[in-house]
Amino acid sequence: FPQRENNILNIRDLDQGIDNLGDNSKIDIKASDKNEYSNIYIKRDNKPISFGINYNDLGQFDTSRHRLRYFLGTHNIFGLNESLDFSYQNKLQRQYKERDTKNFSFGVSVPFKYWTFSYSYDNSEYLRTIKIQNTKYRATGKTKNQTFGLRKMLHRNENYKIDIGARITLKDSKNYIDDLRLVSSSRKLSVLTVDTTYTGRIFSGLLSTNVGVSFGLERFAANKDKEEWFRNEYTPKAQFRKYNVNISWYKPIDKFYYKINLGGQYSKDILYSQEKIGIGDDTTVRGFKDESTQGDKGFYIRNEIGYKGNQFLEPYIAYDYGRVFNNKVNEDKVET
Incomplete structure (x- = not known):
C-alpha cells in the first residue's frame, strides 16, 4: 500500500493498494480508539496457486491448428504480493509429423506503491513443410523474447486513472530451411517502448486507451543497420521508430453487451x-486464420455484440475490418 501508519488517510492510496493486491480483497475503515485516527481492515480472498489445461483451435494449418495449453499461476507465495505465471502450449494432433508448434512462457509482476515491475520470457518453436516441385523442405524457426518493464500510476480518482510505462524487449529470431540458417530472416532486435494508458467510465461504459512509441536500439547485441553491408532502401530496419494506438470501449446492456476496439500502427x-501490424487472426480481424497479412502501418476495428445470460455459453455476433500498408516494397493496400 502507498499509505503508511500515521499518514493522513487518502482513499486513492487505498484504491491503489487494493489494485496491487490483485485479488478479491475487501477493505473496511473503522474508527480507532485513538482520537482522529482510523483503523483499516483488509480481508483477502487469495488463492495462492491456480492451474489448468485448455484447448483452442487458434493455430494456423501449416503449423497445427489444434493446440493444448497448460498453465500455472501463483500469487504472493514469497510475501511480495508478486504474481508468477507459467504456460506451455503444443500441438494436439500428434499424427501430423510435418508440422508442429510449441511455446513456453514465464512472467512475473511485482507491485510497490504506485509502481509495478515486470519481467517476461517467451520461447517459441515451429515446424512446417514446404513443397516445391515435388520436393519437400523442412522450415523451422526459434524465437526468444525477454521483456523488462516498469509502470507508474500518475493519477487516479473515482472516474478514471492514468499511468505511464516503459519496457525494453530483446528479440532473438532464427529461421532455417533444412537446417541451413536464413540470414535475411534471422535477427536480434532491442526495442524500447514508452506508452501511456487511460482507463475510465464514459457513456455508461468502460473506456481504455493506450498510446505508445517504440524505438529500435543498437544496444544489447542487437543487429546494427550501419554495419550491414548488404543494406539498401528496401531492407527492413533494426533501428526504427513506430507509433501504436489501441482504443476499446465496453458497455453492458442488461444481459447483453457491446464492445468496440480500434488498433493502429504507423511507421515511415x-x-x-x-x-509489423498484422490483421486476420482472432485478436484483430477474425475469420482469416490462414490468410492473415501484415504491413508497416495500418489499422483494424472490431465490433461485437454478445449475450452473457448463460454461464456456460456466450454467443456473440461480430463484424471486423482492417487495412495494412507497406513502405517502399509494396505501396498497394491490402484489405481483409
Missing part, C-alpha cells in the same frame, strides 16, 4: 515482420 520505416 520498413519493418521486420515481428514489428
